[in-house]
Amino acid sequence: xxxxxxxxxxxxxxxxxxxxxxxxxxxxxxxxxxxxxxxxxxxxxxxxxxxxxxxxxxxxxxxxxxxxxxxxxxxxxxxxxxxxxxxxxxxxxxxxxxxxxxxxxxxxxxxxxxxxxxxxxxxxxxxxxxxxxxxxxxxxxxxxxxxxxxxxxxxxxxxxxxxxxxxxxxxxxxxxxxxxxxxxxxxx
Numbered sequence: 001x002x003x004x005x006x007x008x009x010x011x012x013x014x015x016x017x018x019x020x021x022x023x024x025x026x027x028x029x030x031x032x033x034x035x036x037x038x039x040x041x042x043x044x045x046x047x048x049x050x051x052x053x054x055x056x057x058x059x060x061x062x063x064x065x066x067x068x069x070x071x072x073x074x075x076x077x078x079x080x081x082x083x084x085x086x087x088x089x090x091x092x093x094x095x096x097x098x099x100x101x102x103x104x105x106x107x108x109x110x111x112x113x114x115x116x117x118x119x120x121x122x123x124x125x126x127x128x129x130x131x132x133x134x135x136x137x138x139x140x141x142x143x144x145x146x147x148x149x150x151x152x153x154x155x156x157x158x159x160x161x162x163x164x165x166x167x168x169x170x171x172x173x174x175x176x177x178x179x180x181x182x183x184x185x186x187x188x
Contacts, residue, residue, distance in 0.1 A: 013043050013143045013152035016095045018160060020047040020139055023092065025164060027051030028171050033136065035172040038161060040152045043145060048138035054106035056113040056127070066115060070096045070104065071122065096120050102141035107134050119144070 017040050024047060027033035033051035040046075058065035072093035096102050097120040104115045110131055116124040158175055165173050166182040173180045 009150055010148065011150070011153050011156070012098055012148040013040060013045055014157045014160075016098060016141075016143065017045045017047060017152070017157060019091055019095055020045075021161070021164065024049035024051065024137075025168060025171070027136075028168060034170070035174065037138075037174045038157075039140075039176055040154055040157055041176070042151045043143040043148055044141070045143075045152070046138065046140035048105075048136060050134065050136040053108045053135045053137055054104070054113070056106050056108060056111060066104070066106070066113070067122070069093065070102075070115065070117065071120065073097055073120075098143055098147055099141040100144045102139065105138040107132055107136055107138075109133075109135060117141075 017038060021036060021038060024033055024036045027049055028036070028051070030051075033049040035050050037046070037048040054069070055065050060068055069089040069092055072089040074093075096117055099117065100119060102117040104113075104117075106113045110129065112128045112130065112132065114124075114126045114128075115122060154176065158180070161173050161175050162180055162182060165171060165180055
């Protein structure tokens with residue numbers, strides 16, 4: 001349960017969204033992203049940014065890098081595959097295991113990779129080799145209904161997003177279709 005939430009049940013959807021937003025904020029802090037789009041309704045979510053996009057061609061010990069990122073909790077991946085632990089991947093892998101379904105779209109200048117997971121397991125992967133002006137990641141999904149009965153607390157999530165915006169000069173956050181403003185932006 002998020003500390004600002006008045007509810008007694010955990011808001012897993014809100015927690016996953018916050019984790020994904022922080023990955024996008026890291027892209028912003030590195031000078032790669034300018035805008036983060038967040039949608040959250042019920043137990044479903046979508047977080048997208050205009051950053052660099054995941055490394056879709058990178059491999060670690062012969063395996064696709066994104067296998068480590070999204071399924072790291074399945075380590076070791078094979079009896080003979082004791083690849084290095086990728087600590088930054090543990091959070092995103094944990095988020096994946098909380099989802100009934102998760103879709104990842106990584107956009108690069110020369111290709112787009114789409115990966116779909118169900119209950120933490122990869123079920124589909126599609127690489128489209130088409131040039132694009134857009135880069136970044138979009139991650140969407142739905143939380144396993146056994147983990148969260150209530151809808152996401154959108155009000156608490158919006159308050160948190162406004163706080164992130166207030167300490168991130170130059171960042172744009174669009175939440176559920178509306179661009180957020182800080183109190184200072186609104187002249188309050």
